[in-house]
Amino acid sequence: SLNQMEKFEVVEISKEVPEIKIIEAEDYAGKLVELRGKVTHVKITGGPTIFTILDEGGIITAAAFEGGERAYPEVNASDIVKIIGIVKRRDADLQIEVLEMERLLGEEAYAISKRIEDEIDKKCEPPYVEFLIESDILENLRDKMVKVAKELRKAVFESRPVIIRHHWDADGICSGVALEKSLLSFIEKNASSEMKHLIKRKVSRAPFYELEDVVKDLDESLEDSEKFGDKIPLVVLVDNGSGVEDIPAIEQFLTFGADIITIDHHFPDEKVDSYLLHHINPYKVGGDSNYTAGILCTELSRMIDEVPGIEFLAAVSVFGDRSSGAVEKYIELVGVSREELVNTALAIEFEAFYLRFRSASQVIHEILGFGRKDRQKKLVDILSGYAKSGIEEQVRTVMEGLKLQTLPNGVVLAAIDVENYAKRFTFPPPGKLTGEVHDRLKNEYNRLVTIGYGPDFAIIRSEGVELDIPKFVAELREEINAGVDGGGHLVVGSIKFIPAKRKDVLSKLAAKISSL
Known part of the structure; x- marks a missing residue:
């Protein structure tokens, strides 16, 4: 035994483990690996501390256990780290179970950071896509759309929350859902499904970003930053955000480090532009309000990630906002009757009216065809029927005055x-x-x-x-x-x-x- 031995020496030994890129993790499930990357997010839970790690190949989460305490407190978001751990499956995702984590400094950290930055910049570049209809207005907006799509893709890689604030009507909802669906699809293909909670679609009752909304968004963001280490979000104002009445709310969020993007088709006031990171608006390139926010966001969403059936949202928004002219080509694309599109717009607005401030993504997605088709038809028929009945009754009484x-x-x-x-x-x-x-x-x-x-x-x-x-x-x-x-x-x-x-x-x- 050791007690009987007069002379002994303790020697630390280390095992050579393969250094991998995140994109290769699938091939090493159940095995011990080493990887180096950038921490983009740190989430403290009642169990492990979850680190989101980014390298040139993609994103993966790493779970470090420290008995309910914050593991590796010296490691924070934006740090470059070396991790040794076991690749494990967690539901549909891969995750690293951390055995060792070391913060890297100096030239090595800089080289890794620069390499990741250069590669991710390329990955964030949206693919070239033809617009669904021929339009000089859309072509004139292309450069601005590409920049916004790149910014939104980049937010995913940086684990930055995205708040999509849209007006409550059919056009606003179609706009918000188009961005929401494409960003969630992009996360599925490029990151951990745990990151889906960073995409937050919210409803604005007023046709502008009012102080009541920004107070909620700001308070929630600061609370998430304190509790979970979330970054201050990228805010996308949809079907509003172009007027001077938006400035007080925008200015307040900017004070805390947010970036604001507006995608709108209301007549813009030039004063708001100095507060915005980007502003997509047809009026800025000789267009008008017939190019609905739903159209703009549908086309933009296709630059973020292609989602089957997304063109249906553009067609519904055309009817929702009573648009006419060249944009009516979107109706021909979807292969459904005008009556069905009108009924869908009515069903969306009827449901949204009673949802008040709730985004209710699952119900709204069902109405817009991103669920069971048989259930969608029943929902649309029921809700549009209630809407038409309510409209006829109210019109009858109001016409007396x-x-x-x-x-x-x-x-x-x-x-x-x-x-x-x-x-x-x-x-x-x-x-x-x-x-x-x-x-x-x-x-x-x-x-x-x-x-x-x-x-x-x-x-x-x-x-x-x-x-x-x-x-x-x-x-x-x-x-x-x-x-x-x-x-x-x-x-x-x-x-x-x-x-x-x-x-x-x-x-x-x-x-x-x-x-x-």
Whole structure:
């Protein structure tokens, strides 16, 4: 025994283990390996500490056990490390069970970091894809789209959270889902499925990034950073984010190191651009709002990763936002009837209205065809039926309060009191209801402006009249002390004001329409 031995020596021995790249891990399942890479994320759990490791070949997680404590506290995100461990299967993913981890420094670390950076930069470069339709507008947006697609692919490799904030209507939802599906698909092919939680699609009830939304996003992001070591996110504003009303929320998030990207088809205000990393908007290249956010995000998503059936989202968004012209080619691509597309847009908006602030990805994905096809048809038929019934009932009652006036310039002004002639908190909401009334009236009048008003808001729809609603808002703000704000498209939008000044605001608005 050792106690009986007078002389002995303890010698440390080491075993030669193969050094591999992450892309080779599949071939070494169950074996001891060594790998070197960059830590992109550190997650502390009740059990192991999970390190996300990146090298030239891909991403893998490494689990280090330290009795419930933070393992290797000297190792943080962005460090270069050498790991010795066993490659194991964890559900559908591979994971390294760490036996040793060492932080590398100096020239070796720099060389590895530079090598990874150069290779990942190439991997982030989106493939060239032809647009689904021929369009000079889209071609003029291509360079900007490529940059945004690269930024989003890069966020996956860097384990950076991506918040997709989109408007709640059919166009906004189709836009958000297009980006969500392509990013999740890209993660499946290039990273661990554990990283899917970093893609967060969220709904905005307002047609801009309001302070209520940014406070939630910011608080959640800071909490995740504190608890799990998450990075400050890349925020993508979809179907909003182009106006001055977005700036207060954007500015607040920027203070904490976020980057903001806008993908929108509302008329843009140049002031917002100085706050954005990138801004994709058809107006910037001679287009207009007919190029919906759903179209822009569908085409962009194909640069991130191809997802079967994604073109259906573009077609639904065309009907959801009543777009026309060249973009109607997307309808021909999907091989379904116009009635089915209209019903899908209605079903999405009906469900979204009652979901309020919840994104409810699984239900929404089912309605949009990313689940069982038989169930999708039933869902769309049921929900669109409820939506149509609700619309007809509300239109019937609100038409009793309709007031029509022919202005001196020949424009017919239709005013509907949605406060007193429609149910509250019931589908359709005031904006949708105003649009439905307008669609019925425009069959009778060539030059028409419809205003649906409530105690502190006015919703505007127009046909055959060249309005500039953002300009109206700016002028009203100067002319009357009523807390006026709002915006939207040039010919479709909304205005907010204080209730005490409703009569003054509506009178001045009618005068401006009369002077066109």
